[in-house]
Amino acid sequence: MQPLDYQKETPSQTAGPYVHIGLAPGAAGFDIFEKNFCPNPASPTAAGEHITVEGLVTDGTGAPIKDVLIEVWQAAPNGAYVDAPTADFTGWGRIVSDFETGEWSFDTVKPGPAEGRSGHGKMAPHITFWIVARGINIGLNTRMYFEDEAEANAADPVLNLIEQQHRRATLIAKRTERDGKPVYRFDIRVQGDGETVFFDI
Amino acid sequence: MAPLDELFPRDREWQPPALTPDYKTSVARSPSYPLLSLQNSVSETTGPVFGHDMLGPLDNDLLHNYATPGESAIGQRIIVHGRVLDENSRPVPGTLVEFWQANAGGRYRHKKDTYLAPIDPNFGGCGRAITDDEGRYHFRTVKPAPYPWRNWVNNWRPAHIHFSIFGHAFAQRLITQMYFEGDPLIWTCPIVKAIPDDRAIGQLIAPLDMNATVPLDTMAYKFDIVLRGTRSTLFENRLEGN
Numbered sequence: 286m287q288p289l290d291y292q293k294e295t296p297s298q299t300a301g302p303y304v305h306i307g308l309a310p311g312a313a314g315f316d317i318f319e320k321n322f323c324p325n326p327a328s329p330t331a332a333g334e335h336i337t338v339e340g341l342v343t344d345g346t347g348a349p350i351k352d353v354l355i356e357v358w359q360a361a362p363n364g365a366y367v368d369a370p371t372a373d374f375t376g377w378g379r380i381v382s383d384f385e386t387g388e389w390s391f392d393t394v395k396p397g398p399a400e401g402r403s404g405h406g407k408m409a410p411h412i413t414f415w416i417v418a419r420g421i422n423i424g425l426n427t428r429m430y431f432e433d434e435a436e437a438n439a440a441d442p443v444l445n446l447i448e449q450q451h452r453r454a455t456l457i458a459k460r461t462e463r464d465g466k467p468v469y470r471f472d473i474r475v476q477g478d479g480e481t482v483f484f485d486i
Numbered sequence: 487m488a489p490l491d492e493l494f495p496r497d498r499e500w501q502p503p504a505l506t507p508d509y510k511t512s513v514a515r516s517p518s519y520p521l522l523s524l525q526n527s528v529s530e531t532t533g534p535v536f537g538h539d540m541l542g543p544l545d546n547d548l549l550h551n552y553a554t555p556g557e558s559a560i561g562q563r564i565i566v567h568g569r570v571l572d573e574n575s576r577p578v579p580g581t582l583v584e585f586w587q588a589n590a591g592g593r594y595r596h597k598k599d600t601y602l603a604p605i606d607p608n609f610g611g612c613g614r615a616i617t618d619d620e621g622r623y624h625f626r627t628v629k630p631a632p633y634p635w636r637n638w639v640n641n642w643r644p645a646h647i648h649f650s651i652f653g654h655a656f657a658q659r660l661i662t663q664m665y666f667e668g669d670p671l672i673w674t675c676p677i678v679k680a681i682p683d684d685r686a687i688g689q690l691i692a693p694l695d696m697n698a699t700v701p702l703d704t705m706a707y708k709f710d711i712v713l714r715g716t717r718s719t720l721f722e723n724r725l726e727g728n
Contacts, residue, residue: 307586377534420511
């Protein structure tokens, strides 16, 4: 028999407690690079509905994971993923939590509905999350959907894959307003009561 | 609509599981329900792009990127180089590789690290590079030292450098650690042993590379990284009724 000559993916290891040194040195407490990454996928001058997304990541005991690092990836307001970032919109953000409280937040514009897999129609607007921290051996993937998109959420091919209907709510951010700006609250429970649905993508 | 460049599914028997009780912190930070398997959509097959304008001239020189001009970090000078490939052995060009590490005494420049070993005033401990057309990257640094950590009463991390790699699809996103050939601590470490297959652990151990060593100057280690491969769509997977 011929051998299959594929390589194996490099195994993941935890990002560890000092992930900020490499990925967000400002948060680790020092200044080294001329240009640093921004937590916000869109600038204040980008076209679209400007929103804040915030939340807390908690562990199986209910305690906040204060050293979490999150990256997000999202479509533009027209539903397309950008293949070339502009000054106004990259679609990507890297977010560090507050070390004292674990609270995190970022500012962006609301994504539009992106094309689903062939024949599935549009997906409901969502933001893809990747979560790493000490104790997480391989990054956790999930999606955040929007409470005020009930009709699109009901038709979303990914939300509909979740067999236990009440668990779909773990992916839907609650909308409030603060100083006239929409704020979406997206708490992520890594384990235990109300555990967030995570994906093998 | 153009067909998706779908990724090979992640081999979950090769990758570490979420729950690895000997690495104690994983116990409360691992989901208890199984991951829900998704077929790829554009949300997974696309990803951010970073240009060379992001990088400064010393970003891949950890000996000097935090040093006072004319000075250098203290420790054993090493070059780390390698390629980023995918599972089809194709190079992954133009992708951002970030790295961070402890200094030659095993201390991190981080406000949460309180280990006894001193901070090196000339060493920041992080850098980054973008792979060239053949997927190559390289950087210069000092060899990090092992350091103790709180797990069992007496655990020491093997010397290691952390790596973060993007690839071209968000589903290729990877963080890992590189270890050094010959370090006996590798096989005692509960974080390393979160990986169930010793052959997979071997993929994280960089060999000494005398060919890349600069005589009378700097030793070298070679570390290749493999990201998930993409497959061409041979027959489109259709929904029933289509």
